[in-house]
Amino acid sequence: MTMTSSRWVIAVLTALFTFATGCSLLSKPAAGGYATIPPQELQARMDTGEKLVIVDLREPELFRAGHIPGARNIPFEQFDARMNELKPDDDIVLVCHVGQMGDVSGSLLAERGYPKVANLAGGMTRWDGKLEK
Numbered sequence: 001m002t003m004t005s006s007r008w009v010i011a012v013l014t015a016l017f018t019f020a021t022g023c024s025l026l027s028k029p030a031a032g033g034y035a036t037i038p039p040q041e042l043q044a045r046m047d048t049g050e051k052l053v054i055v056d057l058r059e060p061e062l063f064r065a066g067h068i069p070g071a072r073n074i075p076f077e078q079f080d081a082r083m084n085e086l087k088p089d090d091d092i093v094l095v096c097h098v099g100q101m102g103d104v105s106g107s108l109l110a111e112r113g114y115p116k117v118a119n120l121a122g123g124m125t126r127w128d129g130k131l132e133k
Contacts, residue, residue: 033110066131
C-alpha cells in the first residue's frame, strides 16, 4: 500500500468514525472550553424550559428544511463574523451536521471567553426530537 493510499484509508476511517459516533479524532476541546451535550440531555433541558441559545451552523437551506425548535441560524462560514450576536453569559448549544463545525465554533467561543458553550454530540444526525420548519 502506498503512502497516498494509506492516508486515504485513514481519512475515510476517521470520517466514518466521526459520522458514526459524532466524535472527532482530530480535535479536542480547549481545556475548560466547551462541553459536548448528548441529544437526550438537550431535549431534557429544553423540556424544563431552560433558557438556551441554540445555534444551528448548517447552511440556510438545511436550516429551513428542519431545525431544532427555537434555534437560530448562523451558518458556519459566517460564524466568525457573526459570533458577536451571542452574549458571553448565554447558555449556548451549537448544532451542525455531525459535530465537527460545532467543535471548531466551540473552540472559537471558548478562546474568546464564552464560558457556557456545548456542542450537540453527533449533530443533527443524532437528533431525534421535534423539528421546526
